Amino acid sequence: MYRRDRARLPAAERRRQIVEVTTRLIAERGFWGLSMQDVADGCGLTVPGLLHHVGSKDGLLVAVLDRRDEEDMRSVFEQAPTSLRETCAALVRRNAAQPEIVRLFAVLEAESLTPDHPAHTYFSQRQQRTVEMLSELAEGEAEDPAALARQIVALMDGLQLQWLRYPESVDLVSEWDLASARLFVPVAEEGRTP
Template identity: 40%
Template sequence: MTTDPARPPARRGPYAKSRRRRESIVAAAHEVFAARGYRGGSLQDVADKVGMSQTSLLHYFPAKSDLLLAVLHLRDSITADGSPRDLSETLVESVMRQASFNETVPGVIELYTVLCAESLTDNHPGLDYFTERYEALRSSYLRAFAALADEGRLRPGVDPERAAATLVALWDGIQTQWLMAPELVDMAGCLRDYLELVVLPE
């Protein structure tokens, strides 16, 4: 077997072990923060889940806020932000795809819901993350609704900016209700109903 000189050698040994350990810590923190929030979930809770001391955990994440940001980035790697996957995907198709996917990862949705609400408390390290995320979502949906308006596909009187903010608010609210009673709340169906109220059929 020959090796490709352009391909870097696979990393083994201490680096790979350290990476796996970091991943296990972040996964454990994901569970802890989703269940207890950032304030209620302690570093010791996380350390206990991965079978290590809190001192050892601090070697990988010197501050609890560092661990929170790593958990939020993990969340982003699991689920998308609602933007169209490709240019052929419509806004409605994008929202339906994302909502259907979210129903398959309830732990991720629980984490998002708990930490988003908690980020409004004093000096919460996640506030900037959620503020920027909401701004990005509103901007993304505003562009999509504005494009539909240019095509003459928004119902009369619908303002693209308010429609975008309403979609974000509706989605978060429906997700919270779905977490409480998934057998009673059709998250994707509620979002589709809203979009059908503001978007004209092709």
């Protein structure tokens, strides 16, 4: 049992601590193996104190997912990509450096296909936001920016699954570079037949 540290932290700092502890525990045990008591113990809180900050176990899961998205976007845009292709390459490099987080996301995204999963709405909205963002970046780079955006998501997700399953033989960054060379065809060449 952990000693309860009663030091009062500012709300934002306490929430950050809760998300970090939860992320670690989910990576170790999965969402269904996560106990609110373990998160509370890891933060020096009681379960009611923890619930004060996150509302519920479902709220805690969404907070973890939101934080991961924020950190990923900040990391990608710190690299100052100037095109859709560079933005995608930066995201793939980021993901290649954090296989446990990518695995966590892949599992949760698959589990959340069932409507009663606590992250069902989160992943549905995230998918829509991602396609919209990539579509905006694809304006002028493709005849059908939304189709290109969906293809990018499908390609990234598929390559990530192969990389997670066969890490010794699949290099995520190299595979992305090869595939993206075919995916990002200049608009003028799209109509040509090989």
